Amino acid sequence: MDNASTSVMQRILNKVEIWGNKLPDPAALFISLLAIVWVLSWALSGIDFNVIDPRSGQDLVINNQLAGDAMTQFFSSIVTNFSHFHPVGVVLVAMLGIGVAEYSGFINAGLRALLSVTAKWLLTPMIILIGIVSHSAVDAGYVLVIPLGGVIFYAAGRHPLAGIAAAFAGVSGGFSANFVPSALDPMLQGISQAGAQLLDPTITLNPLNNYFFTTVSSILITGLGWFITDKIVEPKLQANKLDGDLSDLPTMDPLTDKERKALRFALASIVASFVVLFVTASYETSPWRAEDGSLTSFTAPLMKSIVPLIFLLFLIPGLVYGVAIGSIKNSKQFIEGMSKAMSGMGYYLVIMFFIAQFIYAFGQSNLGILLAVKGAGFLKALALPGGVTIAGIIFLTGFINLFVGSASAKWALLAPIFIPMLMQLGISPDLAQAAYRIGDSSTNIITPLMPYFPLVVVFCQRYVKNAGIGTLTAMMLPFSVCFLIAWTLFLLAYWGLDIPLGIQASYDYAPSN
Secondary structure, X not given: OOHHHHHHHHHHHHHHHHHHHOOOOHHHHHHHHHHHHHHHHHHHOOOOOOOEXXXXXXXXXXXXXXXXXXXXXXXXXXXXXXXXXXHHHHHXXXXXXXXXXXXXXXXXXXXXXXXXHOOHHHHHHHHHHHHHHHHHHOOHHHHOHHHHHHHHHHHOOOOHHHHHHHHHHHHHHOOOOOOOOOOHHHHHHHHHHHHHOOOOOOOOOOOOOOHHHHHHHHHHHHHHHHHHHHHHHHHHHOOXXXXXXXXXXXXXXXXXXXXXXXXXXXXXXXXXXXXXHHHHXXXXXXXXXXXXXXXXXXXXXXHHOHHHHHHHHHHHHHHHHHHHHOOOOOHHHHHHHHHHHHHOOHHHHHHHHHHHHHHHHHHHHOHHHHHHHHHHHHHHHHOOOHHHHHHHHHHXXXXXXXXXXXXXXXXXXXHHHHHHHHHHOOEOHHHHHHHHHHHHHHOHHHOOOOOOHHHHHHHHHOOOOOOOHHHHHHHHHHHHHHHHHHHHHHHHHHHHOOOOOOOOOOOEOOOOO
């Protein structure tokens, strides 16, 4: 990339950061969005859009959230909206264990040991790849890998926000690029199959119908993310001076003999924990398994326990390290580690309170469903060639993703529209699902409506106090645009070369009769 094009790009990103940071505080932004949803639902509630709700098969109705019964329901649900909001529990429970590991010095020592054996130039792809693999543990990457990306870069003498950007790109931007099967695969396959059976009741899909494509995509996303981080994002971040509280962050000092010994004890406790988990999950009647014997389905207790297991994964070695090194000598210090972690989460909780209320009202209004169905209908009406239609689905999904974050909820809305439409054009549900996954991943990292976006802003503010929505959006925009374009072209080339998408998958659909 030449200096002129780099300069233009940096000026654009600087403008994005400036404009973005002029937006209200994230909490105030979601209060404003909540008010907009109320007003729009009132204004559109009496209009017949001639749209069928794909969930019920009935006419889609915009529900007026300013109506008396809707408002009383809203106020009676405020507490449960917040307390049952999934990201809140995930983050807080994981942070309790991480707090002990950080307080005891285990994370500090572990990172110093890791950096001593990892070449500095390999840090970026290592963090992105770890972020991609973290998808197997549901949302763990958001609370684990992203903050560690900043800490690792800082310890290596690089800008910590670049580490956060690289980790965020892997965890969220590359959400559908993974060579390790996860619970997301059967979940999307089940929705795709239901959509396909609307047209062909006999069709069945394999849960790993996109596995080969997502495996190769992990290489693509790692390579793209590596280039963007080192050549575009990190050079721009040099203007963002570090002014946060950096006193407790690790340095590159070599480990002492005592620290090395304590670290070995802590790592041994991790190995022992995994052995116990493996043994207790290995037999067919294990209580960790679902009723069908699966360990990876959403109903399996193991999958439901991922976050508590992460809590223990940090709590146990953190405690072992603290006792061995002497940083934890009594129960008071043990609890102090958790308390210190929670003390920094106040701002996050305030934001999550208003996000939870906004998401509730947005869902109740049906505005998101209207947007998704109208967009899909417009794409269908264009009757474009197959390759252009697939690209259109990717970009439409990416746009809708800015407003409707949940991968499963969004696909549940779109699959009954996209899949039968494409099957009539001779395009398989397997290919339609692959296209959806690209659009769903690529724009996660630039929308403040994604529930974990404000958490990443909080991670950034640890290093740069005035970091805001604009800072994070400007950091992540190059990733989002490049992922969306390059990944789309990659899928079209993959299709053109007829490389298998996954197990028992196809590109073409022909009726069974």
